[in-house]
Structures are given as structure tokens and as C-alpha cells.
Amino acid sequence: MTTENTLETVATVVAAHRHLPGALMPILHAVQDALGYIPATAVPSIAKALNLSTAEVHGVVTYYHHFRSQPAGQHVVQICRAEACQSMGAEQLWAHACVRLGLSGDHPGTTADGAVTLEPVYCLGLCSSSPAMVVDAKLHARMSIPKFDRLVAQARSAA
Structure with a gap:
């Protein structure tokens, strides 16, 4: 999947979940479900959409063992x-x-x-x-x- 397609997927996920209270976790789960991981290129757009810093989003991604920052194997x-x-x-x-x-x-x-x-x-x-x-x-x-x-x-x- 190209970076452009990845960012389109992230934008779709963000649009569908940003209205939820505490939207960051549902967005991260949905991005990982859609892509298999949370690419570093997705973090800035998620942060901007939720009015968070990239450090805050990155911190959540790296804190929870469930989230991957690299694609998983088969x-x-x-x-x-x-x-x-x-x-x-x-x-x-x-x-x-x-x-x-x-x-x-x-x-x-x-x-x-x-x-x-x-x-x-x-x-x-x-x-x-x-x-x-x-x-x-x-x-x-x-x-x-x-x-x-x-x-x-x-x-x-x-x-």
C-alpha cells in the first residue's frame, strides 16, 4: 500500500471516529485493524485531527503492547x-x-x-x-x- 493510500485510509478512519469521546484509542484500533499496524506517517494526521501533539499520539502507540508500528508477519x-x-x-x-x-x-x-x-x-x-x-x-x-x-x-x- 502506498503512503498516499495509507493516509487516505487513516483519514477515513479519523473521520468515522473523531466525534467519539476519547477518540484516540478507537482511532488507533481502527487504523491497526485496517492497515495491520500504525505507520509513523499516520501519527501527525491523527494528532492534528484530534488537536493533540504528535508526541502524545506516539506515546500512546508505543505505550500499549497491542499497537504495532511495523507491519506484522503473515x-x-x-x-x-x-x-x-x-x-x-x-x-x-x-x-x-x-x-x-x-x-x-x-x-x-x-x-x-x-x-x-x-x-x-x-x-x-x-x-x-x-x-x-x-x-x-x-x-x-x-x-x-x-x-x-x-x-x-x-x-x-x-x-
Whole structure:
């Protein structure tokens, strides 16, 4: 998508949501839904439309883990790193995922081939069935390293 098309999409989203109280969050969610991420080129126009500084909008985008500033891979894998999941092995699962996907544990992201994006999340609401993970918006409970490998392989082969 070209920068011009991106900005047209952002303008459409802003026009549809700017009247809402606290419109910034609905706009950011809608932009990410439409584009898959919130491009840096969108921040100034969102800020101007809401009479905010670009720093305020950028701060919200970077504060919340849900928002991406880069396009995601074909498949998005989110591993819960909250306390309940940690106590059931999520940190080992996270470490394995980083190694398996060739990503840094401190700065997860997208695999070199663009197939998989790995993201941390902090509670998926499956505490009693931890560790938990999401693959392409589908929840998975009682995760293990072999189950992770199988799910990621299935996602990659489905592409």
C-alpha cells in the first residue's frame, strides 16, 4: 500500500471516529485493524485531527503492547508472559519461541522471511490453563514446547 493510500485510509478512519469521546484509542484500533499496524506517517494526521501533539499520539502507540508500528508477519503468535503463565513455564516457552524463530528475546519481532511475528502479551484470561498463547487470533491453553512447534508449523504450512 502506498503512503498516499495509507493516509487516505487513516483519514477515513479519523473521520468515522473523531466525534467519539476519547477518540484516540478507537482511532488507533481502527487504523491497526485496517492497515495491520500504525505507520509513523499516520501519527501527525491523527494528532492534528484530534488537536493533540504528535508526541502524545506516539506515546500512546508505543505505550500499549497491542499497537504495532511495523507491519506484522503473515502469522501473529502471542505468548502470555503474566505471572500465572510464568509460573507454569511461559518463560521457557518464550525462550524456545525466540530461538526457534531466530528472534532476540529482548526485542521480539518478525522472522526474516516475514512469516511469523512473535509478541508478548500480559494476560489472555486463561490463567487456570496456563501457559497460554494465541496464534492468528485463536487461543491455545496448556502450551508446551512441542505444541508450540506443531502450531507454528501448521500456521506456516497454511500460508
